[in-house]
Amino acid sequence: PTVDEIISKAKKANRKILTEFESKELLEVIDIPIPKQVLVPAKEGEKAVLNACKNTGFPIVMKLMSDKIVHKSDSGAVKLNISDNESAKQAYDELMKIDCDNDPLKAISIQEMAPKPITEIIVGSLQDPQFGATVMFGIGGVLVEIMKDVSFRIAPISEFDADEMIHEIKGFKILDGYRGNDKADLESLKKLLIKIADLAYKHEEISEMDLNPIFIYKDGLKAVDARIILK
Ligand code: ADP
Ligand code: MG
Numbered sequence: 718p719t720v721d722e723i724i725s726k727a728k729k730a731n732r733k734i735l736t737e738f739e740s741k742e743l744l745e746v747i748d749i750p751i752p753k754q755v756l757v758p759a760k761e762g763e764k765a766v767l768n769a770c771k772n773t774g775f776p777i778v779m780k781l782m783s784d785k786i787v788h789k790s791d792s793g794a795v796k797l798n799i800s801d802n803e804s805a806k807q808a809y810d811e812l813m814k815i816d817c818d819n820d821p822l823k824a825i826s827i828q829e830m831a832p833k834p835i836t837e838i839i840v841g842s843l844q845d846p847q848f849g850a851t852v853m854f855g856i857g858g859v860l861v862e863i864m865k866d867v868s869f870r871i872a873p874i875s876e877f878d879a880d881e882m883i884h885e886i887k888g889f890k891i892l893d894g895y896r897g898n899d900k901a902d903l904e905s906l907k908k909l910l911i912k913i914a915d916l917a918y919k920h921e922e923i924s925e926m927d928l929n930p931i932f933i934y935k936d937g938l939k940a941v942d943a944r945i946i947l948k
Pocket of ligand 1: 752778787788789790791795797828829830831832929930941942
């Protein structure tokens, strides 16, 4: 599908918040790397889910997708590091016990378990009433939550802007190989910031994006969770 097709499909169904699965599908269209993912509607049952797990290949992550669930971890809707069929069965049982108001669209997202990153980062966008599309960047965890260590720019952004956004946060050292750690792939990060800014700038109907977290590596990165909200 194209970006417009994903957006109009959700709009037609009167849905403003894309699920994680749909949000990442959209990111994939603009060549932002995501972990391999498969969606199995809950009504297809255990067999279909376990089959999809086997086809994806362990270790995997299983998550419950529903409009009724916003913070998945808080609801127990994220099952990490599932390494075999037996644990997959157990994870599926636990996910099906979560209450989501009999949501008929309830589905299980089965995804590749992404390797441990150098650090988790966060990228977002907003439509500001005064400035229009804006893009945000920060290092995941306490640096964003408690220290509010983030940078902002008005979209679209140049490569120079993206580079400044990355370097101006206080946590930059975490990306720059402190204490003998690997240096994060800043070229891929710059490209991602430019793409997200462009997407927000060209699609006014995307009111908010939240890529939280993105795993960044020595080579490349992967968006492991995403939420896109439409106007
Ligand atoms: P929430 O809705 O609670 O933000 P997430 O999808 O972000 O749920 O999952 C919670 C955490 O689990 C993430 O911050 C990340 O550390 C880890 N995680 C999620 N998906 C994956 C994945 N595919 N591979 C590895 N780790 C993951
Ligand atoms: Mg998240």
